[in-house]
Amino acid sequence: MDTPRFGVPERLAQRMTMAEQHEYLRARLSRRRVLRRGAATAGTVAGAGLLGGAACAADTKPAPAAGPRAGAATVDGALVAPFGRHLAFGADPRTQMRISWQVPFAVRKPYVRIGTSPLELTRKVEAEVRHLHTPSLSDKLPAVDQFYLHAAVDDLRPGVTYYYGVGHADRDPAEPRHFASVGTFRTAPDRPGKFVFTAFGDQGVSYDALANDQLILGQNPSFHLHAGDLCYADTTGHGKKSDLYDARVWDSFLAQTDSVAASVPWMVTTGNHDMEAWYSPDGYGGQLARWSLPGNGPDPRKAPGVYAFVYGNVGVVALDANDVSYEMPANKGYTGGAQTRWLDRELEQLRKRPGIDFLVVFFHHCAYSTTSAHASDGGVRDAWVPLFDKHQVDLVINGHNHVYERTDALRGGKVARRVPVEGSADAVRDGIVYVTAGGAGAKLYEFPVPDSYEGHVKDLDEVKTYHWTKDGEKNRDSADWSRVRYTGFSFLAVEVEPGPRPRLTVTALAESGERVDRFEVTRPRRQ
Numbered sequence: 001m002d003t004p005r006f007g008v009p010e011r012l013a014q015r016m017t018m019a020e021q022h023e024y025l026r027a028r029l030s031r032r033r034v035l036r037r038g039a040a041t042a043g044t045v046a047g048a049g050l051l052g053g054a055a056c057a058a059d060t061k062p063a064p065a066a067g068p069r070a071g072a073a074t075v076d077g078a079l080v081a082p083f084g085r086h087l088a089f090g091a092d093p094r095t096q097m098r099i100s101w102q103v104p105f106a107v108r109k110p111y112v113r114i115g116t117s118p119l120e121l122t123r124k125v126e127a128e129v130r131h132l133h134t135p136s137l138s139d140k141l142p143a144v145d146q147f148y149l150h151a152a153v154d155d156l157r158p159g160v161t162y163y164y165g166v167g168h169a170d171r172d173p174a175e176p177r178h179f180a181s182v183g184t185f186r187t188a189p190d191r192p193g194k195f196v197f198t199a200f201g202d203q204g205v206s207y208d209a210l211a212n213d214q215l216i217l218g219q220n221p222s223f224h225l226h227a228g229d230l231c232y233a234d235t236t237g238h239g240k241k242s243d244l245y246d247a248r249v250w251d252s253f254l255a256q257t258d259s260v261a262a263s264v265p266w267m268v269t270t271g272n273h274d275m276e277a278w279y280s281p282d283g284y285g286g287q288l289a290r291w292s293l294p295g296n297g298p299d300p301r302k303a304p305g306v307y308a309f310v311y312g313n314v315g316v317v318a319l320d321a322n323d324v325s326y327e328m329p330a331n332k333g334y335t336g337g338a339q340t341r342w343l344d345r346e347l348e349q350l351r352k353r354p355g356i357d358f359l360v361v362f363f364h365h366c367a368y369s370t371t372s373a374h375a376s377d378g379g380v381r382d383a384w385v386p387l388f389d390k391h392q393v394d395l396v397i398n399g400h401n402h403v404y405e406r407t408d409a410l411r412g413g414k415v416a417r418r419v420p421v422e423g424s425a426d427a428v429r430d431g432i433v434y435v436t437a438g439g440a441g442a443k444l445y446e447f448p449v450p451d452s453y454e455g456h457v458k459d460l461d462e463v464k465t466y467h468w469t470k471d472g473e474k475n476r477d478s479a480d481w482s483r484v485r486y487t488g489f490s491f492l493a494v495e496v497e498p499g500p501r502p503r504l505t506v507t508a509l510a511e512s513g514e515r516v517d518r519f520e521v522t523r524p525r526r527q
Contacts, residue, residue: 018330021277025137075105077170082149084254085166085183086261088268089223089309091296093188094158097265098292099127099151101166102254106131108169112151118163118182121174127151127166132289134247134278144247150292158190183262188222192313192355192498196220198264200440200491201227201271201364201399205252208489209441211511213260219493222311224264227399228271228321228364232442236273245276250290268293269318270305271364271399272328282334293318298335298342306339308346313498315350319343319363319384326379327365327468340383347391357502357523360494361388362397368410368434369465370482371401373445376467378475385413394427394521395504397492399438402445404453404486404508404516407434415481421454424520433521435506439490446487453486453508453516484508486516501525 016024082101090096099112110129113121127149134144149166156162165173165182173181198221203209216224231253234245257266268291270284279285287304297306297318305320322331323339350356365377367385377400388396389411409417411431419425425433438445448465452458463482466474489511497503501522508517 016330017332018275018277018283018334019281021330022279022281022283025278077107077168080105080107080168080171082166082168082171082181083258084251085258086254086291087185087263087265088291088293089188089265089311090152090154091294091307091309093223093265093309093311094190095154095156095187097153097156097162097185097187099153099164099166100290100292101149102251103147103149103168106147107149107171110149110151110166110168112153112164112166113172113174114153114162114164116160116162118179121163121165121182125151125153130289132247132279132286134245137245137278141246146247146250146289148289152292156187158187161186185263185265186222188311192357194495194497195222195312196493196495197223197225197311197314198491198493199225199227199362199397200437201397202229202402202438202442203253203440204229204232204442205249205256206441208511210256212440212489212491213257215509215511215513216491216493217260217264221264221493224260224266225316225318225360225362225397226266226268226440227362227397227437228269228305229273229399229438229442230268230271232273234273234276245278247286250286254290267309267316267318268305269363270320270322272322272325272330274305275322275331282331298338303335303339306335306342308350310350310353310356312496313355313357313502314496315353315356315359317343317346317350317359317361319361321363321365321377321380324379324383325365325377325468326470326472327374327377329472332379340387343384344387344390347387347393351391357498358394358496358504358521359391360395360397361393364398365400366398366434366436367396368407368413368479368481369398369401369403369405369436370447370449370463370479370485371403371405371445372448374401375465375474376477378467378469381413381467382470388432392427393432394523395494395506396432396434398434398436399440401436402438402442403436403447404439404484404488404490405436405447405482406484406508406517406519407481408483409433410481419483419519420459421457421484421517422519424522426522426524428524433506433519435492435508437490437492437508439486439488441489444487444489447485449485451485451487453484454518459483484517486510488516490516 084102110127167173233249275283294307409425409431417430
């Protein structure tokens with residue numbers, strides 16, 4: 001018997017695009033069935049109606065968007081505690097912050113209080129409610145209603161530490177009893193200075209994911225880059241019999257992440273596990289409900305994980321590799337080439353912008369990796385690597401493969417300079433270093449050859465591997481560019497130093513705190 005994937009039979013899901021899966025689910029789950037499960041706003045992100053609606057009791061169905069259902073039980077708003085806070089920059093990190101959180105029930109008039117002292121949260125910013133309904137798409141899973149709240153805070157001052165509290169009618173975060181829940185963030189400076197940012201991909205909900213979060217917090221980063229596959233509510237990401245989508249995993253993930261993301265802007269992009277077919281034809285309706293990102297990409301409603309921002313002397317670009325992946329083509333070509341055209345323009349503009357030394361690009365599927373699981377994606381190589389070379393990108397960060405791996409400096413896919421542990425590279429002179437930082441907490445993968453990392457170096461002339469081709473096949477490769485390999489949970493910490501000879505010091509740290517790798521990326525001395 002053909003086991004359903006979110007209600008989509010496996011034999012169909014394996015060859016369906018995200019849009020086709022979305023259409024199948026919507027047709028199969030009739031309006032009558034959805035209404036019977038209490039979802040008058042099924043699959044939509046609703047806002048205005050919930051601002052005036054009553055909170056629903058845990059054992060009742062949610063109220064329609066127009067207002068509370070007659071006779072519905074309610075929960076006192078004073079008893080509804082926010083959770084899952086996560087920050088993100090707006091388009092200008094010097095003056096804009098996006099504050100997001102979650103509540104277990106609908107609430108009235110949510111807002112953020114903010115100020116430069118924890119005792120003077122005098123500014124009040126209204127929040128938008130995004131209601132996400134997930135029907136019971138499997139006999140094993142219940143219907144779920146989630147309420148995500150987002151406040152866009154603009155007109156901030158550069159380089160200032162702000163205090164904030166999230167609340168709603170009947171729960172004022174400025175009250176002394178809620179003082180412990182007040183968070184902080186710091187805006188980007190208006191001139192370059194020394195700072196640290198961190199990065200990883202493929203996190204999920206686990207002890208190891210939580211441990212990595214706490215190590216990241218200890219680095220005191222100015223922001224964190226998450227290269228996709230955030231929580232694994234979708235367990236396999238490409239149509240297996242075991243692939244059951246459980247929306248409740250997001251609640252656990254955001255609660256786990258709160259300890260870091262409530263103070264460190266958590267800049268995410270989209271992995272294959274983050275495409276969720278029920279919500280929208282491209283699978284990104286869930287992401288749009290849960291995250292508020294800079295929104296300055298080619299189409300922020302269609303490609304929310306595509307954007308750019310500048311922090312100090314670093315330009316950062318986030319991409320959605322689902323658009324170009326040969327390995328997992330469910331969303332291949334969904335932007336019609338708009339993302340790649342935008343990337344070319346954006347890198348050109350950032351490279352010309354005064355004060356920017358380094359360009360860092362992050363996305364999910366790997367341009368260069370040698371694991372036995374996913375290896376390298378030829379779609380990424382064909383679409384984007386020539387643009388990275390053209391605009392002299394300094395560092396590329398990927399996830400997808402659940403390990404740490406790092407290349408030599410590459411130009412046109414070929415080794416231009418060998419970069420051992422403690423080595424250095426200059427993108428102008430030597431080429432680009434590609435880092436796979438997929439050891440954030442999900443189950444680890446394996447390499448076909450021994451690990452080689454700081455203190456345990458086992459250099460090889462080549463690694464037998466493969467890359468995915470346009471027809472979805474594995475093409476065998478012999479890689480001479482795999483310089484550092486580590487099978488373990490880990491993350492990146494990147495120290496940025498401006499000056500006459502600007503420098504990125506890139507360190508990979510294991511879950512134990514042990515240093516796995518360290519190298520430098522430099523730029524030519526300024527004249």
